[in-house]
Amino acid sequence: MKFPVSRSLTTERLYLRRAGADDARAVNAAVVASWTELSRWMDWAQGAQPTIEETMERIDRNETAFEDRSDFTFSLFDKRTNTFIGNCSLFRFDWTVPRGEIGYWCATNKVGHGYITEAVLALTELAWSLGLVRVEIRCDAKNLRSRAVAERAGFALEGVLKNDCRTPQGALRDSCVFARLPRNG
Template sequence: MDTFPPILRDFPHQFETERLLIRLPLPGDGVYVNEAIHESLDHLKPWMLWAQNPPTIEETEINVRQAHCHFLERVDLRFHLFEKKTKRFIGSSGLHQIDWNIPKFEIGYWCRVSESGKGYITEAVRGLTVFAFEILGAKRVEIRCDERNIRSRKVAERLGYRLEGVLRNHRLAVDDRLENTCVYAMTPDDFRFQSSRQRVSASQ
């Protein structure tokens, strides 16, 4: 078992993809996040427990600062997504349910509704997948989602995550229906295979 204290782990707090700046939450982000949540409530409500009621700016800022602390403590790594050219807040992703002994992570994500359908979440999750394996030394990365959430499932499948199984009647969904939870995962071997495929595709 790895006894190295997670809080002492050093790694970058931000990185860039083709269109996105992806960084840890910072004090002051609450106003941008709150605006995106309010804009997207109807879009988020079917899938996100935290989106059932519109938060105040103060409540969102408290949540952002808690996420900032959790990031520094290495207990949860939320990342905020910003479009590089406009600095517009796009949404949020991150590495959650962390087990540093493996290490293992679960990627979650949401996008503000006005920016959905533009490939930002796929781009962000691809970047976080690379970050998890190449920077954090991940041995397993998961994406879990409601079986009915086709958009989330397509992100995982597009990036080469394997559907390992469906947990039937796994939990109560936000609409109080029993949820079948899809478990997608990637290991270092899967990651290397996907990376080699992308290199071959790019060279053709």
């Protein structure tokens, strides 16, 4: 499906934009510093910590996915300091509904300041502008921080799917399904 999608978004404190080659060092440093926390929840954060080259490859894949409209990943930067904070994505589209999902991660040293909630709200507004009628956040039932973000962003817990999938470490996982509908929906 072809439609224009802004290359950047702004919020009160954040600048959300697609990461580029100039951002690879900052992104990589945040990923490496946050590896212990990220590896607990993220499939992509397994094994050896990524090199800057591998981070650049990931940035390039995100760019390709953005261009083909399959995944809109934005990197988050503090407007005041231009410091990298994390990523927030709108992805897993089903245009027959139409619906999508939001996912996110935050650099460990930036957790607890509401940045991810702010970014989720911005991506939710982007979703409405694209005509989505449902946006989901799915997370491990044990990931209390991720659950709190969904709740603060106004997403309702619709259910917990028992033994829904596996954790990155291979254990069975229960998944929370949060959803939000447009104000007029």
